Amino acid sequence: KAGVTQTPRYLIKTRGQQVTLSCSPISGHRSVSWYQQTPGQGLQFLFEYFSETQRNKGNFPGRFSGRQFSNSRSEMNVSTLELGDSALYLCASSLGFIGETQYFGPGTRLLVL
Amino acid sequence: GENVEQHPSTLSVQEGDSAVIKCTYSDSASNYFPWYKQELGKGPQLIIDIRSNVGEKKDQRIAVTLNKTAKHFSLHITETQPEDSAVYFCAASRTGTYKYIFGTGTRLKVLA
Numbered sequence: 001k002a003g004v005t006q007t008p009r010y011l012i013k014t015r016g017q018q019v020t021l022s023c024s025p026i027s028g029h030r031s032v033s034w035y036q037q038t039p040g041q042g043l044q045f046l047f048e049y050f051s052e053t054q055r056n057k058g059n060f061p062g063r064f065s066g067r068q069f070s071n072s073r074s075e076m077n078v079s080t081l082e083l084g085d086s087a088l089y090l091c092a093s094s095l096g097f098i099g100e101t102q103y104f105g106p107g108t109r110l111l112v113l
Numbered sequence: 114g115e116n117v118e119q120h121p122s123t124l125s126v127q128e129g130d131s132a133v134i135k136c137t138y139s140d141s142a143s144n145y146f147p148w149y150k151q152e153l154g155k156g157p158q159l160i161i162d163i164r165s166n167v168g169e170k171k172d173q174r175i176a177v178t179l180n181k182t183a184k185h186f187s188l189h190i191t192e193t194q195p196e197d198s199a200v201y202f203c204a205a206s207r208t209g210t211y212k213y214i215f216g217t218g219t220r221l222k223v224l225a
Contacts, residue, residue, distance in 0.1 A: 101147060
């Protein structure tokens with residue numbers, strides 16, 4: 001079974017631009033979670049989607065948004081990029097039921113100049 | 114708020130020795146505790162997990178112990194090998210939140 005895939009793998013943007021990252025979960029998984037990983041803050045939860053509905057959201061500004069499609073694929077968008085948004089953005093998928101294990105993709109490394 | 118503390122931040126061991134990484138969580142309602150290994154340039158990979166109704170779980174050279182009273186759980190790696198070198202993260206989750214709270218990571222170096 002194919003794992004979680006994320007595109008693109010690397011991205012360079014400038015301040016003020018916006019970016020969209022994509023995540024395809026493991027086949028059959030209906031939950032997609034997004035995390036931001038930085039050296040200073042570690043892994044921080046952004047949001048989680050299940051069957052196109054956001055079930056939980058972390059403490060990030062409204063510039064960070066996401067959505068999920070009917071095929072469970074998910075996208076996250078960051079508008080008005082700031083230098084501090086430079087990070088590895090990780091997507092994780094699970095079946096979506098209580099206590100299910102999350103499986104991570106390789107991440108998208110975003111550099112904001 | 115929710116928090117997971119992880120120690121040590123770096124750990125160097127000789128090949129063949131054991132390694133222990135410890136985590137403490139703050140949310141007493143946490144009931145699921147996974148451990149992930151992250152190698153350079155890759156996403157975190159699940160290596161073992163434990164639920165709150167179990168005190169210990171073992172998978173070959175890897176074991177995890179959970180002390181609910183102390184809100185403490187640990188990862189034990191025996192007979193370490195150079196390929197065990199990576200960053201290890203603990204995490205805690207509770208029913209209904211659909212999110213993990215991660216520890217800050219431990220960089221393990223296994224010296225040949």
